[in-house]
Amino acid sequence: MNEKIGIGLLGLGTVGTGVAQIISSPEGRHPLVSKIQLKRVAVKDLSKARAISIPPQLITQDPLEVVEDPSVELVVEVMGGIEPAKSLILKAIKSGKSVVTANKAVIARHGEEIASAANEAGVYVLIEAAVGGGIPIIEPLKQSLGGNKIKKVTGIINGTTNYILTRMSKENADYSVVLKEAQELGYAEADPMADVEGLDAADKISILSGLAFGGTINRSSVPTKGISTLQNRDVEYANKLGYEVKLLAIAERTEKAKDSDPSLSLAVRVEPTLLPREHPLSGVNGVNNAIVIEGDPIGEVMFYGPGAGAGPTASAVVADILNIAGIKIMGTSDTDLDPLLSAFSWRKCHVAETRETLQKNYIRLIAKDSPGVIGQIGKIFGKNTVSIESIVQFDASDSGAEIVVITHEVNKGCISDALSEIKNLNEVKKLASHISCL
């Protein structure tokens, strides 16, 4: 096959530019890169100065022209946002064109609709860049780990929050101070909501969960807690007790399936979490991402690298382009889809009730500095079958004593019952913090 494979690019921001740069400089890369060619590019603003020179006749402001161009065999969507991205993806699929997208928001919310349209049309929708930036994680989950029963996916999958948490930990700095600096440095958006409230991580863990367990979950049922209310003091105490605090996104099988629901029961959540220093994710700092996959028989593997940025994300987009180009070069136009690459669910999954799941806990209480208080707290935990790993009283001040409790892994319902009782103790002024632990 000597003809090149025509690519249409929707969006020429930092990622789109990165993709165009790779395609236009194939030397030293996999020779398949030289078999792909940019045929049409949609931009928002024709007059904007670009870091790459694209022949002007390829550029249009109308994304439909890209999707409908007959020389475009493969549509690359890197414009972001839900609409018009979603409609353009579906339009491309219906025209029989495979799609590569970095759009986690669209895939997390409309993945099922898109996958079913793609399977009907006999095309691929590949999404390596949607999670973990440049880190190969989607393809390993779809292909390399297929022989495993996956038990758990644990990820640091938002670079902005990991940057903030790393600085809070290393410099003993306040959240609001670090956030402001992160915004100045370009590591956080002017409106940081989607990152700091965990919404971006929830999009991504929904996608990873669907691939790891073979069935989509409802994005809106993922319990999500961000880092905006995390107190510097808790990061400090966690460090003293041998832990790091990270915003973790987790999806794992739960033991108990509800009788009424025969589908696979998954505990899925995004929340700040204490990690013991021995955990491979505890050393993941700055804007890096990492994802740990636990499966049978593989055990535990980790994928680590830059979770965002033009270069890494472009690398992931090109990986997907090459995968589709490789299949096109095989000359398989009249064949079935490769079941490892095609997007399909092979079982039903649901997000488990929170009260059912087991969790280790970090709890900080403000109490009166009186001798009996630790005994009383311990007694209530015991009564609620909450087993305790450690209770430490940190320096008492005018406002009272600070008591930090780390529990063993216990039922979330039990811990919640115990805390309700403890809050009512006369000696306890306040439940200051309650954070999950691994």
Add this chain to the structure above:
Amino acid sequence: MNEKIGIGLLGLGTVGTGVAQIISSPEGRHPLVSKIQLKRVAVKDLSKARAISIPPQLITQDPLEVVEDPSVELVVEVMGGIEPAKSLILKAIKSGKSVVTANKAVIARHGEEIASAANEAGVYVLIEAAVGGGIPIIEPLKQSLGGNKIKKVTGIINGTTNYILTRMSKENADYSVVLKEAQELGYAEADPMADVEGLDAADKISILSGLAFGGTINRSSVPTKGISTLQNRDVEYANKLGYEVKLLAIAERTEKAKDSDPSLSLAVRVEPTLLPREHPLSGVNGVNNAIVIEGDPIGEVMFYGPGAGAGPTASAVVADILNIAGIKIMGTSDTDLDPLLSAFSWRKCHVAETRETLQKNYIRLIAKDSPGVIGQIGKIFGKNTVSIESIVQFDASDSGAEIVVITHEVNKGCISDALSEIKNLNEVKKLASHISCL
């Protein structure tokens, strides 16, 4: 396609058994697992008790029967050793059957011959299990990172030596003591040569280098140094200076290509190396493996996990089986090979002269405890354009003072010239150690 894809297994040791166990229990794994079926199995000893029950009519002592069985479409070689493994692989290829192998020794030595036979026959030879046990590393290098210009591959790719080094570091224990315990625990072979002398790691870095840089290197030209002469004292001093000692396997582009050789110049080596604690590989402990890939534009990604063991290795073998099964299911029998999965070189590479390469160094000298000695040493390094990061004198004993020098990155030739001069100094009794640093 309803018919199952027939697998022939050469070897039923721990890995072969692990593969058979996955195939015989598809529930909860990728649905493609249920499309593959064990058709024939070659074992060394028919009478041996097995952890898995295989229908006796499938078992044979003659591996040729497996390769030649018409119901076997895909041959899985997990017997190990050079022969008869190599001949059986070539025989399978010539019969038009794709091969999955975990045999790093065969691929490192005869990869080019095998790849060219496979391409001629239009079949795949996949080798995910040959490096890094269960860690997906071969497929990411072949597929997910194809858009990158790879600059450097750095790996901890031998679990036995990493286990020994981890214990030497944590317990301040002697090499010979730890080796003996590792042998008792089954982490080291009775004959540990291939592991502790770095030969296994050299096989693996040769394979990784070929994939990362697109051209095979001569396995026998990889400078290889093991850990058997590593002194506990150097591990201790390295730790004190903020480093860990790991057996690293490295392949990287060098700046300067020799005029006489237009092929890509690579610095490749296996040797004990000091890693600063901030380096992501420094926390890789025990029998775990990890590989860091540096590329443009991705930056640095790391793949981490269990580097050996029946389960992880079987997971990697099954990943390859599924890849080939996925392509077979597409119905591509009359098409070309997928250029991302097929084994081919796309440029020439050679291993650079050692003197040309740059290296940071750890040097331990035994010197007379006299005031001028550090000055004299510093002067000789300076004269040879060796720039020094630190010189530390550790506790002097009866036998003299111990001086540890860490250099900046310098030409290997210069450091070697400087050390020759230093060894001739009256005040220097001995060059006790010279170890590379990252």
